[in-house]
Amino acid sequence: MGHLLLRNRSLKRLLSIGKKTDEEHPKPTGDVSPQRKLAWRCFSYREISQATGDFNQDNLVGRGGYAEVYKGILLADRRAIAVKRLNPAALTDGKREKEFLTELGTVSHVSHPNVSRLLGCCVENGLHLIFELSSTGSVSSNLHDESKPIMTWKQRFNIAVGTARGLQYLHKGCQRRIIHRDIKASNVLLTDHFEPQISDFGLARWLPSEWSHHAIAPIEGTFGCLAPEYYTHGIVDEKTDVFAFGVFLLEVISGKKPVDRSHKSLLSWAKPYLNDGSIQAMVDPRIGDDYDLDQLKRLTFVASLCIRASASWRPTMTEVLELLEGTGEISPNRWQMPEAEQEEEEFWDFYDLDDDSNSPSSSSSSNRSIGKYLSH
Numbered sequence: 483m484g485h486l487l488l489r490n491r492s493l494k495r496l497l498s499i500g501k502k503t504d505e506e507h508p509k510p511t512g513d514v515s516p517q518r519k520l521a522w523r524c525f526s527y528r529e530i531s532q533a534t535g536d537f538n539q540d541n542l543v544g545r546g547g548y549a550e551v552y553k554g555i556l557l558a559d560r561r562a563i564a565v566k567r568l569n570p571a572a573l574t575d576g577k578r579e580k581e582f583l584t585e586l587g588t589v590s591h592v593s594h595p596n597v598s599r600l601l602g603c604c605v606e607n608g609l610h611l612i613f614e615l616s617s618t619g620s621v622s623s624n625l626h627d628e629s630k631p632i633m634t635w636k637q638r639f640n641i642a643v644g645t646a647r648g649l650q651y652l653h654k655g656c657q658r659r660i661i662h663r664d665i666k667a668s669n670v671l672l673t674d675h676f677e678p679q680i681s682d683f684g685l686a687r688w689l690p691s692e693w694s695h696h697a698i699a700p701i702e703g704t705f706g707c708l709a710p711e712y713y714t715h716g717i718v719d720e721k722t723d724v725f726a727f728g729v730f731l732l733e734v735i736s737g738k739k740p741v742d743r744s745h746k747s748l749l750s751w752a753k754p755y756l757n758d759g760s761i762q763a764m765v766d767p768r769i770g771d772d773y774d775l776d777q778l779k780r781l782t783f784v785a786s787l788c789i790r791a792s793a794s795w796r797p798t799m800t801e802v803l804e805l806l807e808g809t810g811e812i813s814p815n816r817w818q819m820p821e822a823e824q825e826e827e828e829f830w831d832f833y834d835l836d837d838d839s840n841s842p843s844s845s846s847s848s849n850r851s852i853g854k855y856l857s858h
């Protein structure tokens with residue numbers, strides 16, 4: 483009952499904002515200006531059911547913890563869409579429903595070429611979010627799916643910069659600060675031109691401008707990508723995303739997962755290379771020598787700053803972009819930490835998971851609960 487009330491109230495509020503009628507709804511323009519017009523509408527169940535072939539399994543393009551995503555073509559204008567449908571079982575779970583509505587509430591207010599574009603929602607026969615289709619799948623599937631072509635260095639560097647732009651927009655470019663809380667390769671989707679788009683705002687939070695940070699419980703996110711202050715104290719701010727972005731960069735460079743099959747963390751693998759400067763050994767062996775050394779230096783330098791244990795010594799996304807897009811020499815001195823801070827940094831150690839008994843309670847692809855991976 484409680485969750486039904488929640489749905490009614492939340493939906494009323496949400497549906498009164500940003501909604502456009504069919505006629506007003508703009509046709510796709512290929513617009514790449516940073517601030518695109520906000521517009522979304524309510525779809526009928528009939529429309530999305532027709533588009534996806536009645537949610538035919540052949541059209542299933544992704545599955546997260548509590549939702550399935552189907553591709554489809556709208557009958558009216560032949561537009562390619564992705565329909566994210568909350569699993570029927572999750573409909574009785576108020577928390578999942580709230581997460582779903584959070585996603586609608588957040589993503590309906592954002593508009594940037596590097597953020598997934600919401601087209602609308604459908605609240606008949608369940609809860610559905612309708613997005614523009616990112617036809618190339620996620621960065622994760624392109625990195626790890628052996629049936630897909632190996633991503634080139636150029637594509638990887640563009641993905642790093644584009645994702646940084648999208649995240650900088652969420653932190654600084656929106657009317658309200660948005661902390662995504664689940665930045666990872668499976669939540670960054672790719673257009674057919676390999677342009678990255680940040681998606682999955684189920685855990686996102688708006689942060690009032692006067693708050694320096696926010697303490698959140700329970701701690702949710704993805705194992706292997708969580709910042710120490712969040713992991714230990716539930717503290718969330720922009721730097722939580724910056725940390726996860728650092729792990730994302732390591733994954734894009736190396737082609738390794740944040741936690742591999744033997745439960746080794748990417749962070750503990752990468753630290754020795756970053757510390758002794760042997761960065762060329764970090765490059766995904768599948769791309770051989772076909773990479774740009776200056777870009778590699780930038781990516782690894784930025785990654786090493788982003789994954790600092792001390793949040794205040796991590797860069798902001800604006801600084802990340804300056805470093806990634808800069809053309810001059812990087813000046814490490816500017817980012818040098820005082821000795822006491824460095825010692826503190828070394829005190830933190832990234833642990834790998836020992837075995838299944840220690841692993842997080844959920845090890846699904848959309849892992850939203852965490853276990854031990856870090857100790858102080």
Ligand SMILES: Nc1ncnc2c1ncn2[C@@H]1O[C@H](COP(=O)(O)OP(=O)(O)O)[C@@H](O)[C@H]1O
Pocket residue numbers: 543544545546547548549550551564566598613614615616617619620668669671681682683684848
């Ligand atoms: N707009 C989209 N276009 C193409 N595939 C998508 C789209 N949105 C989601 N997907 C696919 O579905 C998967 C799960 O979607 P996501 O929003 O991350 O759900 P969850 O919240 O359950 O993790 C993604 O990893 C991706 O593969």
Ligand SMILES: [Mg+2]
Pocket residue numbers: 546668669682848
């Ligand atoms: Mg996801």
